[in-house]
Amino acid sequence: MTPRQRLLVFLAGAAGLAALLAWGVAGLPGFGDHRSAYGQLVTRSSVPLRNATDVVTVVNLDVRGLDTIGEEFILFCSVTAAAVLLRRQARERVGAARDEFPGRRAPGRDDAVLVLGTAMGALVVCFGLYVVGHGQLTPGGGFQGGGILAAGVALLYLASGVRTLERMAPEWLLEVGEAVGAGAFVLIGLASLAAGAAFLQDLLPLGSSGTITAGGTLGLINAAIGLEVAAGISLVVSLFLVQLARIEEADRP
Amino acid sequence: MPPAIQVAELLVVALAGLAVVLTRDPVRQTLVVGFFGLQLAVLFLTFQAPDVALSALAVGSVALPLMLLLALARMRRQGR
Amino acid sequence: MSPLVAWLPFGVAVWLFVVGLYGIVTSRHLVHLIVCLSVVQSSTYVLLLAVGYRSGALPPILIDVPARTPTVDPIVQALCLTDVVVEVTVMAVLLALAVQAHKRFGTADPTRLRPQRG
Numbered sequence: 001m002t003p004r005q006r007l008l009v010f011l012a013g014a015a016g017l018a019a020l021l022a023w024g025v026a027g028l029p030g031f032g033d034h035r036s037a038y039g040q041l042v043t044r045s046s047v048p049l050r051n052a053t054d055v056v057t058v059v060n061l062d063v064r065g066l067d068t069i070g071e072e073f074i075l076f077c078s079v080t081a082a083a084v085l086l087r088r089q090a091r092e093r094v095g096a097a098r099d100e101f102p103g104r105r106a107p108g109r110d111d112a113v114l115v116l117g118t119a120m121g122a123l124v125v126c127f128g129l130y131v132v133g134h135g136q137l138t139p140g141g142g143f144q145g146g147g148i149l150a151a152g153v154a155l156l157y158l159a160s161g162v163r164t165l166e167r168m169a170p171e172w173l174l175e176v177g178e179a180v181g182a183g184a185f186v187l188i189g190l191a192s193l194a195a196g197a198a199f200l201q202d203l204l205p206l207g208s209s210g211t212i213t214a215g216g217t218l219g220l221i222n223a224a225i226g227l228e229v230a231a232g233i234s235l236v237v238s239l240f241l242v243q244l245a246r247i248e249e250a251d252r253p
Numbered sequence: 254m255p256p257a258i259q260v261a262e263l264l265v266v267a268l269a270g271l272a273v274v275l276t277r278d279p280v281r282q283t284l285v286v287g288f289f290g291l292q293l294a295v296l297f298l299t300f301q302a303p304d305v306a307l308s309a310l311a312v313g314s315v316a317l318p319l320m321l322l323l324a325l326a327r328m329r330r331q332g333r
Numbered sequence: 334m335s336p337l338v339a340w341l342p343f344g345v346a347v348w349l350f351v352v353g354l355y356g357i358v359t360s361r362h363l364v365h366l367i368v369c370l371s372v373v374q375s376s377t378y379v380l381l382l383a384v385g386y387r388s389g390a391l392p393p394i395l396i397d398v399p400a401r402t403p404t405v406d407p408i409v410q411a412l413c414l415t416d417v418v419v420e421v422t423v424m425a426v427l428l429a430l431a432v433q434a435h436k437r438f439g440t441a442d443p444t445r446l447r448p449q450r451g
Contacts, residue, residue: 003359003444010358018351025343025380031255032339032388039385039406047395055393055404056304059411071415078422085429089436101330131307139303139394143418147311154319210396229418233316236425240323243432244330260338263345266379270349270372274356279364286368293375297413300382301392301405305413309378312421317371320421324428325364328435 051206052136052215060141061221065200069185072228076182079232086239093250094242097162109161117159124152132226136215142222146229153234162245165238174235181228188217188224262296279325287318342383349376363431363441367424374420378413385409 001009029035046058060068088094100106128148135141157165189200197203200217207213255263269289276282290313297306349372356369385406391398393407435441 006358010355014351014354017354018347021347021350022344025340025347028343028384030339031342031383032386034385034387034406036385036406036408039408043393043395043404043407044401053395054304055395055407056410056414059407060415064408064411068415071419075419075422078419078426082422082425082429085426085433089433138396139307139392141304141414143415144304144307144311147308147316147418147421151311151315154315232422233312236422237316237319237323240320240327240425240428240432244323244327255338255342260341263341267345267348270352270375273372274352274369277361277365279362279368282365282368286371289372289375293378296379297382300386301390302382302385302410302413303392303394305378305382305410305417308414308417312418316421317424320425320428321364321368324432327432328364328441331436331439 047209050136050202050215050218051209052218053209054136054138054141056139057135057141057218057222058215060143061218061225062200062202062215065189065221068225069189072182072185072225075229075232076178079178079236082236083239086243088247091250092247094246095248097166097242097245099161099163099245114159117155121152121155121159124155125149128152128226128230132222133212133219135222136218137210137212142225142227143229145222146226147233149226149230150233150237153230154237157237157241162241165241169234169238171235171238171242174231174238177227177231178235181224181226181231184224184227185221188221192217256299259296259299262292262299266292266296279321283318283321283325286321287314290314290317342386343380346376346380346383349373349379361442361444363434363443364428366443367427367431370427371420371424374416378417381409381413 042059042063043055046052046055050058050062052058128145128151130145131140131148132142132145135145153165153169156168192201192203193199195203202216202218204216204220205213206216212219266289269285269292273282273285273289276285290309293313294306294310297303297309353369353371353373353376356372357366360366360369385408387403387405390403390405393404393410395404398404431441434446438446440446
């Protein structure tokens with residue numbers, strides 16, 4: 001099929017699709033008129049029942065906790081799949097880490113970049129821990145905080161290079177972190193079952209609203225998710241780094 | 254009826270999405286998609302969704318562009 | 334004019350979906366294609382959050398909020414929130430596939446990839 005034919009087929013299909021989507025969207029309640037009994041019920045009950053002020057976290061980790069376990073395992077499977085795809089293939093070998101390649105000179109490493117980047121990386125990691133820890137109170141939680149923590153790890157690499165990253169956040173550590181995070185969420189759910197309650201039912205004292213202990217197990221689950229997301233995204237980034245800086249074609253035998 | 258700031262941000266996101274698609278050079282596109290992610294985060298904020306904005310900000314403007322650049326660097330290394 | 338503006342959030346969602354598809358169909362580079370897919374995916378976030386929005390309502394963060402104040406729907410936000418983060422690792426899988434395809438075929442142009450055994 002020539003590009004032109006392909007474009008024509010696409011335009012015909014896209015026109016139909018856009019019309020269908022517009023038709024479907026026209027049947028929605030008008031923008032801004034949304035009233036969902038479910039949403040209102042959860043919003044009204046999240047402070048009285050859980051002492052947690054961030055309703056989104058309550059929905060994610062408690063009301064629809066099982067869904068979130070599913071989501072979390074999509075993340076887990078994706079990271080695993082990326083790891084399988086990025087490992088050393090046949091006819092490749094893992095060489096020494098290189099920061100530059102023939103024909104592409106890396107700029108010299110500057111002390112100012114190293115100091116400032118490491119300091120900012122530390123700040124970003126602190127902020128990530130704060131966001132993970134306060135997920136049940138203010139916007140944030142394991143997913144967002146985990147992303148921020150992974151950004152801190154990325155900043156560390158940008159400031160100090162691939163060898164330092166491999167020493168400070170080695171692959172095995174990230175793999176363990178990811179597995180522990182994913183397993184901990186399920187174990188917290190199973191612990192409620194073992195105590196004779198429903199899966200993921202909140203059995204810890206609910207603390208008082210507005211403090212870090214509010215929401216009982218919500219904080220623990222956020223910590224588990226934060227660990228998994230941070231380790232998962234960092235692992236993927238470091239796998240791409242290994243692929244770039246170390247894996248090379250083996251000499252033919 | 255959406256407030257004016259939402260209308261403005263929706264238009265920015267619509268244009269940024271178009272710009273992402275029309276930027277054919279993947280290295281440049283990495284920058285454009287970072288901008289797109291940032292604008293999405295602002296849009297989510299105007300939709301009163303700070304949680305979603307925070308996660309879009311964390312991954313859309315850091316992790317995704319970095320992964321794209323690393324993959325592109327690997328392809329470029331292979332190319333020579 | 335007014336009904337058109339009231340419909341704009343949904344229109345932008347449809348627009349992002351179709352524009353992203355256009356990019357996928359006409360793409361000449363696998364990485365470009367993957368990024369276009371992320372544009373398609375972001376249209377679902379815009380649609381969901383637009384559906385859950387309520388005029389004049391507060392975000393579902395109940396700090397110093399009088400009881401019975403209207404807030405926007407937390408359910409759709411919870412749906413988007415996890416997906417935004419999970420999306421990035423799914424993108425990683427696709428990028429890893431693209432890297433391996435580029436190694437094997439020496440090109441990242443999807444129109445020049447040929448079916449291959451093994």
